[in-house]
Amino acid sequence: MNSFKRRNRFMLLLMLHMFFVAQVLGAVLESTDVPIGAYYVQTFGFLLFFAPPVIIYFVLYGKTVKTDFYLAPLGLVNAVLVVIITFAFIPFFFLLSYVSSLIFTNEAQLMVESMRHTPAWALFLTLAVAPAVFEEIVFRGVLFGKQEQVSLRGKIIMSALFFAVMHIDPQQFIYTFFAGLIFAALMLITRSIKAPIIAHFSINAFNLWALLNVSETGAEQSGAETLTAILFLMLLTLPVLLFAVYLLFMNNKRKLTIAVIASRLIRDAAFLAALERSEPENETDKDGFSDDKDAPQYHEQGGVQAFITWELWGVFALYFFQVAAYFYN
Secondary structure, eight states, X not given: OOHHHHHHHHHHXXXXXXXXXXXXXXXXXXXXXXXXXXXXXXXXXXXXXXXXXHHHHHHHHTOOHHHHSOXXXXXXXXXXXXXXXXXXXXXXXXXXXXXXXXXXXXXXXXXXXXXXXXXXXXXXXXXXXXXXXXXXXXXXXXTTOTTSOBOHHHHHHHHHHHXXXXXXXXXXXXXXXXXXXXXXXXXXXXXXXXXXXXXXXXXXXXXXXXXXXXXXXXXXXXXXXXXXXXHHHHHHHHHHHHHHHHHHHHHTHHHHHHHHHHHHHHHHHHHHHHHHHOOOOSOBOTTSOBTXXXXXXXXXXXXXXXHOOHHHHXXXXXXXXXXXXXXXX
């Protein structure tokens, strides 16, 4: 089974599992008179949503956190730079969210407003900490697979795409996809999954603070004023973003060099192994390869055809079904 097919199958399992758990939780909450806070449902829901599929994946395919996750020490300097880069990107996220809001309702804002009287610590645990930890374990951990020689570009796009699909919200699709790309880049630069976890938490925490602040003050702006403010913030933060990215690269130059060398060695080792397994059967040329061009070649898995499988179509079918069902209800 190619690696992308396995990842697509995992995502389909995750989507089906999340749908089933959501239906069961909804039925249980409707049938009981025990008052359960929405933040408790959200927090423990993350555990129920993500833990079983991840455990099944690890057991079924013999994966481990140690071998498949990027676990290099992050360091204080990297952590600070990740936070700065994340906050510098926030105006770009606001722009994408604003554009999406012109077409779709901002359901996330409505949800936060409905939970505004929940204690602040509970909101941050539910809407900032839990998503950052659980979602990054899945999308920048399980779906990346550090040791697998799969197209890196393909893994970045795939993890971001599945991250956006998982939210089951058209309004969030564009900026969560963009955020997924940024999270993957931060992890690859630092070689640590802690980087996207910190970035993810920073964005969620800031968005939560902003939504609560707007709800409490009742401040409203026209569309033109909002767009102008966003563009001004983008212009203001762009130099900070570029400088912080440069510093992050320089601070991780040694890690990146080692990663490039290790990747090349793995590819060369795979190619040599393929050479050793080959046994020319037909008339051979001076290099020992047949005239039928059956010389072994090593390629990373990751073409478009390898990514598009029936499991992928199943993921999108389930996504559109759940979106349609949500808007219909």
